Amino acid sequence: MTSVEKQRVYRRLNSTQSVKNSQAMYYFQSKNPYLHDEGKKIAWITSGGPVEFLVAMDILPLYPEQYGAIAGSAKDSTRLSQVAESHGYSQDICAYARTSFGSILSPDSPTPLSEIDGIGGLATPDMLICGNNICGTVLKWYQDLARIYKIPLFIFDTPPLIDDNIPSYYIEYLTTQMNEYISFLEQQMNKKMDMGVLTEVFQNSKNSIELWTKILDLGQAIPAPLNCADRFLLMAPVVSQRGTTETVSLYEEVYQEVQTRVDDEEGAITVPERFRLLWDNIPIWFNLYDFYNTLAQKGVVFPVDTYTNAWSQNFQESGDLLKDAAVMYSNIYLNKTLQHKIDLISTLAKKYKCDGILYHSMRSCKRYSLGQPITRVEVTEKTNIPGTLIEGDMNDSRAYSEGQVMTRIDALLELIETQRN
Amino acid sequence: MSFNIRSNILSSSLEYYLTHYYEALTELQQLSNPMVGYFTNKIPVELLDAMKLHPVRIFAFKHPQAQQGAYERYIQTFACSWLRGILDNGLVNGYKDLEGIIFSTGTCDSLQNVSDVWQKVFAAQLTYNLTFPIKSNKAAGTYLENEFKQIVSFAQKHLKGSSDFKLTESIRKYNLKRKILQKVANLVSKGQLLYVTFAQLLYFSDLLPVDKFTQIFKDFPPTNNDDSISVTNQDEIPRLLVSGGMWDNWELFDIPEWNGLVADDLSFGHRNFNYTLAETDSMKSYVESQLKRTSEPTAYDEKNQRLESLGEQIKEHDVNGVVLLTMKFCDPDAFELVPIRKYLESHDISYLNLETSPDISNVGQLRTRLAAFSELLL
Ligand code: SF4
Ligand code: SF4
Numbered sequence: 001m002t003s004v005e006k007q008r009v010y011r012r013l014n015s016t017q018s019v020k021n022s023q024a025m026y027y028f029q030s031k032n033p034y035l036h037d038e039g040k041k042i043a044w045i046t047s048g049g050p051v052e053f054l055v056a057m058d059i060l061p062l063y064p065e066q067y068g069a070i071a072g073s074a075k076d077s078t079r080l081s082q083v084a085e086s087h088g089y090s091q092d093i094c095a096y097a098r099t100s101f102g103s104i105l106s107p108d109s110p111t112p113l114s115e116i117d118g119i120g121g122l123a124t125p126d127m128l129i130c131g132n133n134i135c136g137t138v139l140k141w142y143q144d145l146a147r148i149y150k151i152p153l154f155i156f157d158t159p160p161l162i163d164d165n166i167p168s169y170y171i172e173y174l175t176t177q178m179n180e181y182i183s184f185l186e187q188q189m190n191k192k193m194d195m196g197v198l199t200e201v202f203q204n205s206k207n208s209i210e211l212w213t214k215i216l217d218l219g220q221a222i223p224a225p226l227n228c229a230d231r232f233l234l235m236a237p238v239v240s241q242r243g244t245t246e247t248v249s250l251y252e253e254v255y256q257e258v259q260t261r262v263d264d265e266e267g268a269i270t271v272p273e274r275f276r277l278l279w280d281n282i283p284i285w286f287n288l289y290d291f292y293n294t295l296a297q298k299g300v301v302f303p304v305d306t307y308t309n310a311w312s313q314n315f316q317e318s319g320d321l322l323k324d325a326a327v328m329y330s331n332i333y334l335n336k337t338l339q340h341k342i343d344l345i346s347t348l349a350k351k352y353k354c355d356g357i358l359y360h361s362m363r364s365c366k367r368y369s370l371g372q373p374i375t376r377v378e379v380t381e382k383t384n385i386p387g388t389l390i391e392g393d394m395n396d397s398r399a400y401s402e403g404q405v406m407t408r409i410d411a412l413l414e415l416i417e418t419q420r421n
Numbered sequence: 422m423s424f425n426i427r428s429n430i431l432s433s434s435l436e437y438y439l440t441h442y443y444e445a446l447t448e449l450q451q452l453s454n455p456m457v458g459y460f461t462n463k464i465p466v467e468l469l470d471a472m473k474l475h476p477v478r479i480f481a482f483k484h485p486q487a488q489q490g491a492y493e494r495y496i497q498t499f500a501c502s503w504l505r506g507i508l509d510n511g512l513v514n515g516y517k518d519l520e521g522i523i524f525s526t527g528t529c530d531s532l533q534n535v536s537d538v539w540q541k542v543f544a545a546q547l548t549y550n551l552t553f554p555i556k557s558n559k560a561a562g563t564y565l566e567n568e569f570k571q572i573v574s575f576a577q578k579h580l581k582g583s584s585d586f587k588l589t590e591s592i593r594k595y596n597l598k599r600k601i602l603q604k605v606a607n608l609v610s611k612g613q614l615l616y617v618t619f620a621q622l623l624y625f626s627d628l629l630p631v632d633k634f635t636q637i638f639k640d641f642p643p644t645n646n647d648d649s650i651s652v653t654n655q656d657e658i659p660r661l662l663v664s665g666g667m668w669d670n671w672e673l674f675d676i677p678e679w680n681g682l683v684a685d686d687l688s689f690g691h692r693n694f695n696y697t698l699a700e701t702d703s704m705k706s707y708v709e710s711q712l713k714r715t716s717e718p719t720a721y722d723e724k725n726q727r728l729e730s731l732g733e734q735i736k737e738h739d740v741n742g743v744v745l746l747t748m749k750f751c752d753p754d755a756f757e758l759v760p761i762r763k764y765l766e767s768h769d770i771s772y773l774n775l776e777t778s779p780d781i782s783n784v785g786q787l788r789t790r791l792a793a794f795s796e797l798l799l
Contacts, residue, residue, distance in 0.1 A: 087759070088758060088759045088762055089755070089759055090747075090755035090758065092499070092749075092750050092752070092755055093752055093755050093756060094752075132555065132721075135530050136527070136528070136529050136530045136533065136720055136721075136752070136753075137530060137752055137756075139555065139720060139721040140721070140752065140753060140756035140757070141756070143721060143722065144756065144759065144760060147760055155555065155556065155721070155723075157554055157555050157556050157561070159526055159527060159552035159553065159554060159564075160526050160533060160550075160552060162550045162552060167567065167571075169563065169564055169567035169568075170564065172560075172563070172564070173554065173560050173561065173563070173564035176560035177560065180558075180560070337537050338534070338537035338538065338541065339537070339541075361497055363497075363499040366499065366500065366529075366530040366531055366534060366752065367530040367533065367534065369497060369499075370496055370497060370499075370500050370530070370531065370534035370535070370538070371495070371496060371534050371537055371538045372497065373493070373494060373495055373496065373497065374495050374496075374538060374541050374542075378541075
């Protein structure tokens with residue numbers, strides 16, 4: 001590739017640096033050697049787990065999936081996956097899980113979490129919180145973590161939602177678990193949950209999510225103010241720190257900057273926007289900037305994706321906090337049917353004026369990926385927007401062939417071009 | 422009807438049925454109650470039977486007209502090999518003999534997504550999604566009781582389920598079936614029946630109406646069974662146990678290298694007959710009894726029983742080596758492998774991991790590895 005081809009054609013957001021700094025501080029705090037003396041503990045939690053309860057109890061939540069993304073972006077995830085494989089984990093299981101096991105089992109130091117993290121890897125957990133609202137894989141993964149660390153594990157069980165009518169006994173089951181969750185945490189921390197604090201934390205979460213949703217909404221503008229890589233980076237706080245006032249301020253800053261871009265008609269890419277594509281699934285972390293930059297050079301921008309959109313869900317306020325939380329935590333993208341995915345992708349593709357859809361078929365994540373061939377056909381039938389599947393993985397570079405992927409994308413772009421003429 | 426366990430009449434009769442599984446379904450459709458297909462060992466078969474429905478297990482046995490890889494139009498190649506096979510078969514005739522299909526959630530991501538895909542591909546077929554809790558506490562019990570009530574009303578409304586509901590009787594029948602299978606498993610352990618025949622019987626028992634099965638096999642094995650006779654010379658071969666998930670191809674076991682196989686720890690083997698349910702008409706008690714079963718480790722081993730129960734089986738059957746059978750692209754199998762290996766290593770028990778798919782395309786390699794493993798154990 002020549003230096004001209006490698007040229008950067010995306011605009012950096014200033015507020016990205018604030019997000020990075022905030023994440024660095026967050027991870028820095030997790031390595032505080034006096035954390036336990038200060039009455040705090042560390043929990044590892046799945047990305048769909050009810051985090052607000054931890055924040056309210058002075059428990060620092062850490063996300064092995066987010067660690068996977070960090071290691072992926074640092075191009076260290078394949079190595080860590082191989083470490084896990086050398087300990088008997090199959091190459092066919094989720095690469096986030098393999099990256100996580102690899103980081104625990106690695107003889108060399110695991111990927112640092114930020115520029116100021118000297119030790120690398122997530123701080124050792126005191127407890128584990130697992131919500132199966134994203135997939136069944138996390139159940140096996142966390143059960144194994146519990147065996148490795150010999151620490152308590154709380155499972156927040158959310159059977160998949162088969163349709164939009166959530167039966168009352170379903171909500172009751174989940175609400176009871178919210179109460180069980182509180183008791184579990186009280187036992188771990190040896191103190192009572194302050195429901196006032198919990199309500200405040202939920203309010204912060206709600207505000208963060210609302211701001212995040214507003215930021216995503218700005219993507220409807222032409223030219224698109226944010227590309228995939230921007231959103232994937234900016235989403236970190238809404239995943240891991242959404243219950244804090246800091247995240248609210250952070251997202252206010254991001255929102256202002258993105259709004260200014262929209263007002264100034266300044267796009268996320270520096271070349272004219274020719275193709276607006278929707279991205280489905282987790283990104284290719286180990287190739288994040290190169291991938292989107294290479295496409296941006298062809299005028300391809302991604303104003304919307306299903307992954308960062310999954311955190312735009314908000315909760316209704318019925319006056320019963322635990323019940324509302326129960327509904328919110330079950331009513332999420334990956335806990336719903338294929339039909340729901342088809343409907344959502346169709347809506348988003350239209351709303352964000354997309355010309356095409358890229359479905360990242362990831363062997364790592366069966367829950368997200370299996371069924372995409374049908375989704376592709378049905379979404380196109382519904383919207384007349386063409387799409388293509390590309391094969392790859394978010395963290396395992398061995399499952400990714402750039403040549404093949406680019407050939408497929410070129411074919412999609414050609415099709416879009418032909419349809420235009 | 423009586424079977425001589427040392428002759429191969431039993432085996433060849435069972436083999437005949439299993440190799441003609443799809444014809445058998447068509448025949449049963451004429452003869453038995455309306456049939457409802459299912460995939461996992463969590464399905465409340467007693468409930469279905471109580472509504473005069475005939476629950477039949479869906480196997481990955483290759484349909485003679487199935488086109489390998491036909492599934493690829495709908496689902497990717499990294500779906501578990503078992504479900505891919507089932508989709509290929511379904512695409513031949515859509516399991517047209519079945520009144521409907523019941524999916525159960527809380528097993529794995531592949532099955533969860535395939536249930537969605539299935540409803541798209543076989544849109545004309547009635548399907549139901551039974552959503553299982555993965556916990557077994559009181560709240561989970563209340564939830565499951567409601568789910569069971571829902572399926573009853575769905576089945577009565579759409580699947581020709583009878584409202585003349587006799588749960589106790591159905592539980593009794595299935596308890597008897599499980600008891601028969603336990604007795605036969607004992608013969609296998611004593612070396613008086615080859616595991617392959619037992620596997621055929623297991624699968625056959627999930628195909629035949631439960632009344633028929635219990636009627637035919639109620640006196641099996643014969644009581645005048647001579648303990649001194651065995652089908653193989655047990656002194657010359659090591660005693661093996663096979664552990665895994667939803668394996669369903671008996672042909673895998675139809676090779677001499679498995680002659681020392683004396684017990685299993687499989688979803689549709691031991692884990693599907695090692696319990697007795699309370700005989701009751703109350704849905705609540707039925708649910709409680711179901712939740713007391715050893716947890717199926719496929720989704721989540723809530724009670725952490727898998728390793729303990731494996732250890733007990735190894736002792737009970739005096740096993741020399743364990744074969745860990747994993748299905749290609751089955752996440753639960755792949756995850757379970759690691760703690761099981763650690764457990765076996767810490768208890769100094771030899772093991773061998775065999776990975777394959779329902780079409781056992783690598784049978785040659787499996788045979789060689791099994792033979793080498795057995796030699797090492799001697
Ligand atoms: S299987 Fe998919 S949803 Fe589950 S942890 Fe892995 S990437 Fe996330
Ligand atoms: S448990 Fe394994 S074999 Fe069974 S459906 Fe799931 S992935 Fe397939």
